[in-house]
Amino acid sequence: MTEADPGHIPSEETLRQQETQETIKSLDLTLRVGEMLLSNGAGAADVAATMDSILRHLSLRGADVDVTYTALTVSHQTSPDEPTLVRRRTVQQRDVDYEDLTSVDHLVTDLLLGRINRDEARSELAQITSSGHARPRWAVMLGWGALALGISMLLGGDPYVMIIAVISGIGLDRLLRVLSLARLPSIYQQMAGGLMATVLAIVVAATPIPLNPSVVVSASIIVLLAGLGLIGAAQDALTGFYLTASARILEVLLSTVGIVIGVSGGLAIGKVIGVQLFLDPGAAGLSDLPVMLLGAALCATAFGYVSYAPIRSLIPIGLIAAVGAVLSYVLQDQGFGRPWAAAVAAVAIGVVAYGVAGRVRVPPLVIVVSGITPFLPGLAIYRALTLFTEGDSAGLVDLATAGAVAIALASGAILGEYIAQPLRREARKMESRLSGPRLVGPLRLQTLRRRAKEEREEREEREE
Structure with missing residues (x-):
């Protein structure tokens, strides 16, 4: 049968x-x-x-x-x-x-x-x-070193600081890789990373090498903060996915706490052995504009590279981060606080990222997350921890500033997407109703088909 x-x-x-x-x-x-x-x-x-x-x-x-x-x-x-x-x-x-x-x-x-x-x-x-990752591990390792180099340039480091920052970035990548393969939870990985970076700065500070170790530690903190999921957490909170937003925020907080514990432990070790890392506000402030722009562009491009962003998107990422750095520099020079400067820079990055992402054929999320990396509050966290080790409660202000900057970056980037996407749809006479900015995934199917039709008509016109 x-x-x-x-x-x-x-x-x-x-x-x-x-x-x-x-x-x-x-x-x-x-x-x-x-x-x-x-x-x-x-x-x-x-x-x-x-x-x-x-x-x-x-x-x-x-x-x-x-x-x-x-x-x-x-x-x-x-x-x-x-x-x-x-x-x-x-x-x-x-x-x-x-x-x-x-x-x-x-x-x-x-x-x-x-x-x-x-x-x-x-x-x-x-x-x-x-298929696995598109880039070899040694190239990604060097990319983390380049990211730390960009941050040290952004914070005004001299050549000695830049060299130590590169070594710190590469060392952090190796350490976190080993701990990740050992399946150690993220908070312990961040603790170990913060401790290693601070101890490295202490060792260098104990030598006759003339450098400002506070910049090295600040750069290392930003390396550890990079890619923690701030954008995803803000987007989930703003679009009503509160349970998922809470989980992302808790993960970010735990990782940040791990960094704080590790760095503070390193500062305590330095104090015990008689090598104290003092914060030099002048040397750790924003550097001259040309060097700062190059540092911001290098940092953002390096983060895109180590996150396996397509090669075609790396130059636009660097240019967008440089534009954000100009805005941040100008606003801080005019007396605006760091959170406001970061927020305006993030909004600009969010607005520009939407149009650029379509041209280089990547999701806007790739450009936005990479573009805001140079503005993460590594310096504010280090200032707070330095003041805490000296028994100064003013460190709470810097810690609050770090939190405000992080929130300003994430919410500002999402606001930029809210602004950019309706403007573009209106300009192309598409539907005006928007449920929320899309950082990943296609727009509505009707919009997608209209866009494909427009692209097809443009190709036919060029061929004629």
């Missing part, structure tokens, strides 16, 4: 099983895309909207999507008489790779525009997830 024999398996039952299998494949693709986006730093709102777009495109309009910081769930019920199909994936790996993020973003766009079908999308996604 064959499978289609009505005496054994009714044809209706066979069709139902086939429909169930097709639905499971669609749910599985949606979950895997969502996992890739969330693990690479995308906000919960962007992940949920992208997953919903995929499900609608695959004719599963009644499907429900639930996104938390550690798990993704999709469910679908074909009819009230049928059981609900539920699929869930746990997000365990959080190794940010902007090359993968960009590839998945392009895959989703191709799927929604009908350039590839679901099975082709599944095959392509499997290739993306199994």
Whole structure:
């Protein structure tokens, strides 16, 4: 007897099983895309909207999507008489790779525009997830050194400071890599990183080398702060995903506390052995404008590189960070506080990032996160810890300033996206209603199709 024999398996039952299998494949693709986006730093709102777009495109309009910081769930019920199909994936790996993020973003766009079908999308996604990183580890290690070099330039370090900062950046990458392979929780990794950077500065300060170790420690703090997920936390809080926002904020706080404990422990060790790191406000302040611009551009570009951002996006990232540095410099020179200067710079970066991201074909998140890296509050945290070790309660002011700068950077960048996206849509006569700025994932399907049509018409005009 064959499978289609009505005496054994009714044809209706066979069709139902086939429909169930097709639905499971669609749910599985949606979950895997969502996992890739969330693990690479995308906000919960962007992940949920992208997953919903995929499900609608695959004719599963009644499907429900639930996104938390550690798990993704999709469910679908074909009819009230049928059981609900539920699929869930746990997000365990959080190794940010902007090359993968960009590839998945392009895959989703191709799927929604009908350039590839679901099975082709599944095959392509499997290739993306199994391909590994695009850059060798030694190049990434040098990238972290370049990031620390850029920060030391931004903070006015001399050549000796720059050399030590590069060594510190490379050393931090090696240390965190080893601790990560040992599966040590993030807070302990940050503690070890802060302690190592401070002890290195103490050792150098005990030598006759004429340098300001406070700049080295400040640069190391920013290296440790880079990529902690401030943007994702702010986006989740502003778009109503409060549970996920709370989890991201707690992770950021724990990592920052680890840095504070490590640096303060290093300062205490220095005090015990008689080598105290004093804060030199002049040398640790903002340097001359040309050097500062170069430092900001190098820092942002290096962070994009170590986060595996596509090569084509690195120069725009550096230029945008330099523009933000000019705004921050001018505002602080005019007497504005550091939080306000950081906020204005972040808003400018958010506004410019949206248009630039479309031209270099990367998600805006790649440019925004990299662009704000030079403005992270490493100096304020170091000032606070230095004052605390001296028994000065004024360190609370600097610690509050560091928190204000971090919030200003994240919320300012998101505000820039709120400003940029409606302006561009209005200019192109697209729909004016906006549920929120998209840092990852395509816009509404109708908007996506209109954009593809416009691009096709432009190519035809150029060919004619």
